[in-house]
Amino acid sequence: MTTNRRPVIVGVDGSPASFGAVRWAVDEAVRHGQPLRVTHAIAVPGAFEEAADEHEVALHAAVEARNWQPGLQITTSTWCGSPGRVLVDQSQSAALVVVGSRGMGGFHSLRIGSVGLQLAAHARCPVLVVHHAERWASPEMPLPQRQPIVVGADGSAHAEFGVELAFAEAMSRGVPLIAVRAWQEPVHRWGRATDLGRFATTAHGALAAELEPWRAKYPTVPVELRVIQGAPAPALLDVGRDALMIVLGPRGAGGFDDLRLGSVTQQVLDHASAPVLVARH
Structure with missing residues (x-):
């Protein structure tokens, strides 16, 4: 996380999920010494512009945030335009953007809404x-504090953004870090037996070498290496089931x-x- 005064931006729509996102955003802003900007977008046809007359949702969320952290610097903004477009535009001057996985719109069967994916x-x-x-959404429910942070590390440049951010988050929270590397058995050819132990050992050594500079930079962060045979997404979801958060780069090795x-x-x-914290750079 950067240490300048770029704001932490949180998108709100008046739903309980957005108030829960505000609490996470407040926590991030306080721990990293950033101001908070509460942003509401009204998805109506027309120009992409600030809409001061429709400010109640953002103001209400800001009042709650001030009740939780009276000393935090908080500003608000309300815009006409699609929420995803508004927040992507505002992200250009932000340290972090926080949203709930789904707000008032969309289908209840969806785990993540279009705004989260667009961001x-x-x-x-x-x-x-x-x-x-x-x-x-309620201040009576404490945010997670002691669970480990899980980070996916596949050796790609994009994954390295995630590793750096995960170390910074773990240090600021005083929690351990679990670095996950998934590997898959190569395709068998000509009936040759595969030495799976050798592949696992190689993957473990590569992961340890890639993390060494970050362990030197953040020596107080306890780090556990998990090298798992299988596809990356199921491995991360399994290890991250009880995590404080999962940190990833926007994409990893392979693909286009x-x-x-x-x-x-x-x-x-x-x-x-x-x-899930996506380390867009």
Whole structure:
């Protein structure tokens, strides 16, 4: 996370999930010394412009945020335009954008709404998607504090953004970090036996080497390495089931260079129960 005074932006729509997202955004802003900007977007046809007359939703969320953290610097804004477009635009000057996985719109069977996916694919800063954010809409429900942070590390440049962000989050929270590397058995050819132990050992050594510079930079963060045979998304979802959050790059190794969001990141966003932090750079 950057240490400048760019704001943490949280998108609100008046739903319980958006109030839960506000609590996560307040926590992030306080821990990283950032101001908070509460943003509401009204999806109506017309110009993309600020709408001061429709400000009640953002103001109400800001009042609640001030009740939780009276000393936090908070501003509000309300815009006409699609919520995804508004927040992507605002992300250009933000340190972090926080949203609930689903707000008032969409289908209840969906784990993540279109706004979260649009941000994960196009934002110009890290994006925190808080799954089931309504769990934390009330201040009586404490935010998770001691669970580990899980990060996916496949050796790609995009994954390294996630590793860096995960170490910074773990240090700021004083929690351990679990780094996950998935590997898959190669296709058998000509009836040759595969030495699976050798592949696992190689994957473990590569993961340890990639994390070494970050362990040196963040020596107080306890780190556990998990090298798992199987597809990456199920491995991350399994390890991250009880995590404080899962941190990923926007895409990993493989796929097409012009993809904004990789299939593993999208699967984790679709199915995770924990908040997911996408390290857009």
